[in-house]
Amino acid sequence: MKKQKLVMIGNGMAGCRTLEELLKLAPDMYDITVFGAEPHPNYNRILLSPVLAGEMTLQDIVLNDLDWYAANGITLHAGRKVTKIDRVKRKVIAADGTEAEYDRLLLATGSMPFILPVPGKDLPGVIAYRDIADTEAMIEAAKHHSHAVVVGAGLLGLEAANGLRLRGMDVTVVHLGDWIMERQLDKPAADLLMKSLEAKGLKFALGKQTAELVKGESGRVAAVKFKDGGSIPADLVVMAVGIRPNVELAEKSGIHCERGIVVNDTLQTYDPKVYAVGECAAHRGTAYGLVAPLFEQAKVCANHLAHFGIGRYQGSVTSTKLKVTGIDVFSAGNFMGGEGTDEVVLNDPAGGVYKKLVLQGNQLIGAVLYGDTADGAWYFQLLKDKQCVKDIRDHLMFGQNHVGDVGHAGQSKAAAMPDEAEVCGCNGVCKGTIVKAIKEHGLFTIDDVRKHTKASSSCGSCTGLVEQILASTVGGAYQPAESKDKPVCGCTERSHGEVRAAIREHKLLTIPAVMEFMEWKTPNGCASCRPALNYYLISTWPHEAKDDPQSRFINERAHANIQKDGTYSVVPRMWGGLTTPAELRVIAEVAEKYEVPTVKMTGGARIDLLGIAKEKLPLVWADLGAAGLVSGHAYGKSIRTVKTCVGAEHCRFGTQRSMDMGVKLEKMLFGMWSPHKVKLAVSGCPRNCAEAGIKDVGVIGVDSGYELYVAGNGGIKTEVAEFLCKVKNDEDVMEVSGAFLQLYREEGFYLERTCHYVARVGLDHVKKRVVEDAENRKALYERLLFALQDYEDPWQAAVRKPAVRREYEIIEVTA
């Protein structure tokens, strides 16, 4: 098939991101031609401010160098401005006569700075702040002149003023409004910001309207005159009063424009062959001026250009961060509040900290932070996800650490961390390495940072910290992923929720069927999505969907835990933590016979035999099985252990027979696969020696029955289990615990522990289905028992079946 022709007008961040996304999806689909009015390859416009401030150089901010265009076969016409689109003949014509035909056209013309229509606006020394040329003009002016006036105290204006001040100019910021950055900040935050900018040497003239720019003797601008009569000297005037989507070309070509070029949810204009992304586009009446939404648009647009056609852009919530070194400001959403909203405010003017959170019902809808913005990313995530904050409302203001991240308490101020401070404790990655990778490779997402540095790619407990570093390094370009609708992995655009629903509603029974139905982009997935799909299939359609060993992580495939040297560990099950002399004797014999180098008690009260070669596993299992020992599933996303205290059987304080209860629970749950590992504990009295407060299901015996707790976690981030309900007897413990675990099995996303699952759906949701609705509880319980019936010990299955056993054997090739 002949390649189609794609022409892009505008060589900026939104457009180039679209091309990058497109090349990932369909590298050979189009012959691509790019026209850019500026004589540069694509650079990071957001970082012009650090360049002006002298903190970075122009070379540092190039995102796609000329080699990138060449390597991807893209024809680049840099410095050539397109002046005409002939939609009938489907071609574009540049000012110098260069022409290019298109099958699809992508408009990414960005925006134009708004220039106040006042006398003198065209004088030398009057500029906007938009591109490299403007930045260079400012740097040049700072060398020869001393008085600068910045008109407009928005984000851009303040960054320009700060940069000019750092370059030695005397800078006054003129602003029409009563406080600075009024589109991003409320007055108290703005006042604090102004105070610290004044301390840096900036001057402000608020409530002033510019009437005229006065020409000096040299012909250059010399002063700014205000409507109220006053005036101030100015050798350089920077207009930063706003931007307008650049729609001139589109309008001239008869494409429907309002505030911007009007696009639908697939970023197509009224001419379906013509797309528009970025600042020039108006989607549902909004033209975005920050980079994060543009990247979301780019993704959807690329998706559509590649004929995938499943992505939709539905608008963005934006956040703002000011890039002035040493000053931390963050704002997002509806920060002014109003009717029907509540405000939580922390105001410490002397300490230079101001925080305001705006809530509506049980949702966070806006935030302004000044002085301490460490939790900005977290608030933004809560806001975007529309998460219910009812349960954390009383300490929401104190930030994420206060909600219980024990792993990194006191280490939340990413910006203040020294470069050599270790961020990722699993992979030994320090802050400097992360910042360097972000700058050198132009990274914008947490996934990119993971790929390049390995930071936060193992246990994930430092994810928040890495996000903060990313946010403070790239500023407004940082957009946290939507945690709810996040795609399963790079193989698909579908989220876990969508995949689960499709498997259930369309009765999909195999991984290939799911991949075909949901339009997977890769032939057989990857190591992230296949285990998830396999779990969703066998948990949704037990006894019907077939388990696929090749889609399980090695531990679940080999029914043992792989260790760093490639050997395995074997943990026989000890129901409720109980064992017998006979079992111990067999374990001891096996340990000697197979020369097991390490024998250890696990955290779940059983014995671990470490250092067994894979080919020996079936032999070890055969010996253990002869004494009735079965797999402890210490390797699985499955039921692990039920830890017990000795309880009323022996303990003088015991109120319930906890060992007995624990054994019954563990026998019931044997062979239960789940989104992540599941651990239970049963204590015989409120002294709670079995530590039931940090288990997925914790049972605590009391004189009148049992208290049930769920969604605790003792791992990466300690979570105290929440009280679910109180029950009278052993049968009720089995039914309620079983129903809760089945609900988790049916609704949980793969690799989501119960604590994350309950945090996502809310404890009320769980209580409604498991505690209040008796009929539903029984149905859940029965579905669990049905799924678990006839489960065979996987160790004995491997011992018995030659075909399975063979996979443990090594093939020897000799001469």
Place this chain on the structure above:
Amino acid sequence: MNDRTEWKKVCELEDIPRLGSRVVKSAAGMIAVFRTAEDEVFALHDKCPHRGGPLSQGMVHGKTVTCPMHGMKLGLDTGEAVAPDKGCAKAFEVKVDGGCVMLLLKAGA
């Protein structure tokens, strides 16, 4: 010095599960032999260039294997790590002949 090589029979194709692998012990060390969904076979030194994980125990998808230890992805045909990771596991020549999987190894070894 003997540089002669010869094809040596390893196993039947059916002995390797689709999207799975088998481990072969040879004079050249441990070799992981993989089978893709399309029944193509590939062979790599069974040692991840990252921290020495056994690639044979990884998950196969497309023409790639993900190491079970820390998730590094390697191309099955070249043994090269998928960017941005760097590293390479030695690739061996392997073919299927009449249902038999054959490895090209040093003669007499």
